[in-house]
Amino acid sequence: MNRKEFLHKSAYGALGAVALSQWLWACRKTELFEEGDYSGKVVVIGAGAAGLYAAYLLRSKGVEVEVLEAADRYGGRLGKLEGFADYPLDLGAQWLHGKNSILGDLIKRTDTAISRDNSESRFWFEGELKRSTPVDIADAFSKEDLPDVSFLDYADQQGWGRGSAYEYIVEWAAGDQGAGAEAISAFWNIKEEENWSSGEADFKFEQTFFDLFNNHVVPTIADRIRTNTVVNRIDYSGSSIVVTDQQGQTYTADKVIVSVPLPILQDGDIQFTPALPSAKVAAFQKLGMGPGMKVFLKFSEAFYPGNIVGGAVCAAYADEREGKSGSDHVLLAFVMGTQAQKLTDLGSDQAIINALLAELDDMFDGAATAAYLDGRVQNWTTEPFVRGAYSYATVGVGESRKTAAEPIEDRLLFAGEAMNLNGHHQTVHGAVETAIREVTRIFESAQ
């Protein structure tokens, strides 16, 4: 072969190699799991964001799935309140915490109307409403070098704790994480959010968060959801897993995804056979999930300047009209942790509403009671199948979340907001991420 021939052949060879490489490339799988990759049956326990999305993914790949839900409705900590105001309200989750999340694309794809929450906050500080405080408490608890002590202990050390003018602003910072200031760890709270990637801006739905799921996730799986089905036993000692509900009905599956809220696991509502590893049970206990409620107060006029931070009864009030198309004035009392427990202990919804009105009257010279029209309490602490707001990092929590989320034998799987290891626990998109993670695990186990 002379040089010319060699070059010719090389050129043809090269073109052939390009064509072959393109063809081989086009044959590569573009999905992590595809229809037909898994042929077993899956039972999902809990029809909250995680359970619904897991079932939706499984169904989209043709997997036989059944969702068992204890309550008489699906959605879990997503819920919709209609008729209270001239716009719908969220009973549970309402803000999309950052648009760069797994739900961001669904929102865009479905043209769901959301808007950035630009509402301003005023701080109740030294008996006055102020635009800012000398110490920026939210910023102080966002630092990375904080000690593993509670927010309250750290605040005490810094002089902004118990008895100071900042006491309930610290409570607000903790409440934002679903916790009382005495319970949440300053160090682990930040450490666990290390991987937060969805963005800092909050967005509100013109309709509700619940509608996003109801309209776009539920339709393909509606016939697979069994409500009023309280699971109380999971036997995974045999080759199939047997799930039993309170009525004694059994469901057999190859894989089970448990997506119930943390307190259900902490309180031992579900009996596992064989018992779960003690490290896992200890990890459930180590994680925190405190009391939480939302109280909607409807007024004839907006006497409040937007959001209010730092009340002794409720550390976070939010203007519900923000982002909604409607004219009713609804102020949300977002009560968490110790404050939520104190209000729960009052014993009735009316007593809770009265306590909040008294606080607002104190701030606004009686304007709250004068303008009050209606109130509605959604107490998540007393919801029998939720029992709290969302999970948080307690002092000394360490890697408990990881241990809690570990699968057992790759067939008893744990999903839900509290099992999120990507820094997105406490959120709806975080719950959805755990669904993707566990469904991926199911498919991977079949390969």
Place this chain on the structure above:
Amino acid sequence: MKKWYVLMACMLAGALTGSSQGFFVGAGFQQHYIPEYDKAIRSYNSGRPYLEEDHALIGAATYLEASFWGRVKQWNSGIQLSHSYSRSRSESCNFNTKLRFHQVQLSYVLRWLPKPDTPGPWYYFDLHVGATGTELSRMINGGSVSVDDEPLRAWGGGGQLGLTFSFPIEINKNRSGELFAGATFLPYFYSPNAEPVIHQTKGLTSEESGHMITWKIGIRACYSEKRKQRTE
């Protein structure tokens, strides 16, 4: 991206006026294999049944390179700068997304040459040692994605080793061409923000680092003073 073209243009100008032994410019086709990106894209596709079309994996790229060569005895050595651009699209109703991947490689290249009086070889081996920098970004419905008003980007980088075969084609005494084919390997490719760009999450299915393999094929034009000297 524009700045890389400007840089290459400067190199070209430098080569034409400088005292280097040779200057090569090339273009071709490059293929990437980045397992961590693949994993994130696959997870993206599987996790979003509501999208009609899957995102393709990042693969085929257009490739441009420029290099200067100097000669020391039997060795040619030079600096090579290259740029490749690849994209992956997914078009769904209401929702078109595009991932854009730029890679810039800067390497030191070593080529062994035969003695001046021996007939030119049919091919050369070039050994490359250098570094890669990458940028991955996402567009949705024609607009760049930003988070909290900051453009969402994933920078990446790592050290690389490469081997290229070049097949010379004579044009005239100091101009020639080369067909080339080669591969590069980045044992450690660090790209910590890629999963948030691709999959809008972090640490769910892929890691912050992995490896990258690229292979390329193309043609380059060579301007070489060496050839002038040979005939003088």
